[in-house]
Amino acid sequence: MTKDKIVLSVLLVLFALILFSLSAFPLQEIFPGSTAEHIIKSAVEETASLNLVTAILYDYRAFDSLGESTVIFSAVSAIVLILSFKQLPVSSKGLSFIVKRTFALLTPFIFLFGLYIITHGHLSPGGGFQGGVILGSISIIFCIIYGSAFDYEKYSPQTKTLLETGGALLFVFMGLLGLFTGGYFLRNVNPLFGELGSIISAGSIPFINIGIGFKVGAGLAIIFYSMIQKTYREE
Amino acid sequence: MLIREIIAYIFMSIGAIFAIITVIGLIRFPDVYTRIHAAAVVLTISAAFLTFGVAIYVWEFFLSLKIVLIGVFFLIANPMATHSIARASYRTKVAKLKVRTVDEYSDYLGSEDK
Numbered sequence: 001m002t003k004d005k006i007v008l009s010v011l012l013v014l015f016a017l018i019l020f021s022l023s024a025f026p027l028q029e030i031f032p033g034s035t036a037e038h039i040i041k042s043a044v045e046e047t048a049s050l051n052l053v054t055a056i057l058y059d060y061r062a063f064d065s066l067g068e069s070t071v072i073f074s075a076v077s078a079i080v081l082i083l084s085f086k087q088l089p090v091s092s093k094g095l096s097f098i099v100k101r102t103f104a105l106l107t108p109f110i111f112l113f114g115l116y117i118i119t120h121g122h123l124s125p126g127g128g129f130q131g132g133v134i135l136g137s138i139s140i141i142f143c144i145i146y147g148s149a150f151d152y153e154k155y156s157p158q159t160k161t162l163l164e165t166g167g168a169l170l171f172v173f174m175g176l177l178g179l180f181t182g183g184y185f186l187r188n189v190n191p192l193f194g195e196l197g198s199i200i201s202a203g204s205i206p207f208i209n210i211g212i213g214f215k216v217g218a219g220l221a222i223i224f225y226s227m228i229q230k231t232y233r234e235e
Numbered sequence: 236m237l238i239r240e241i242i243a244y245i246f247m248s249i250g251a252i253f254a255i256i257t258v259i260g261l262i263r264f265p266d267v268y269t270r271i272h273a274a275a276v277v278l279t280i281s282a283a284f285l286t287f288g289v290a291i292y293v294w295e296f297f298l299s300l301k302i303v304l305i306g307v308f309f310l311i312a313n314p315m316a317t318h319s320i321a322r323a324s325y326r327t328k329v330a331k332l333k334v335r336t337v338d339e340y341s342d343y344l345g346s347e348d349k
Binding site: 095098099103109 | 319322
């Protein structure tokens with residue numbers, strides 16, 4: 001019996017043990033008086049957000065989301081610090097004319113879809129992180145299709161840094177607003193303002209979504225443009 | 236069953252038939268470019284028929300509009316993607332044809348390597 005088979009059998013036995021121990025817990029039931037029951041029953045009245053995942057992420061555990069965005073911020077800072085000692089070689093040579101024109105036709109719709117996902121985060125699936133990734137992918141596709149010079153001229157690294165910092169500052173500002181309107185840090189400001197189910201509702205959740213969206217999109221674009229500096233070969 | 240649902244099912248069936256033809260073409264065609272041709276032409280019209288059928292089946296204005304927009308996106312994006320793949324695979328000499336009679340793109344590029 002080789003070493004791989006031993007390792008594989010040990011892993012399979014451990015997996016079976018985990019499954020067996022999981023079957024001992026009643027996963028389907030919701031215990032009365034638990035946090036899950038409270039959120040399912042009264043989250044819509046408390047936060048005015050129809051999407052309960054968004055309600056948890058940006059209201060009940062907004063401090064945790066602030067920590068996550070801080071993780072992204074520090075990751076972007078570290079990657080830029082490590083990889084950006086070299087100047088960006090810009091190239092305006094992209095793919096063919098057909099791809100360029102077609103993508104010019106499609107870009108506004110992709111941008112609109114990203115904004116839709118961000119601004120409807122409290123009503124439908126999606127939210128700041130997901131829409132931000134779509135916005136960041138536009139910048140990455142710009143680099144592939146039009147060459148890196150295009151994106152470098154349109155949105156310089158200073159603009160991206162400004163957008164990222166602005167998103168983070170908007171998040172912290174909404175938290176401080178909750179502090180000043182008589183409450184605690186990241187308190188949901190006036191969730192009953194506006195009609196339930198419309199875009200302008202759920203208090204400060206849409207603003208936090210917008211902040212996180214721009215922050216994540218700009219952060220991903222910054223990471224991408226820092227990484228291609230090492231591997232890009234100018235032709 | 237409504238007439239609208241029957242029309243929707245007919246559209247979706249046409250889309251499914253085109254998808255099956257796409258798969259047969261992808262398996263049976265000999266080289267990269269003819270396979271890309273099958274994927275570009277037949278799969279695009281298959282996705283268009285499918286989304287159109289689903290839009291008729293749903294029959295609610297904004298939902299149908301969104302689904303039709305997805306179909307238009309397919310119509311625009313899928314030929315672009317296959318064009319890009321074919322061009323890249325020609326220019327990087329990944330897929331070179333062994334037997335051919337006409338090669339106009341090589342003349343256009345001005346390369347001697349035929």
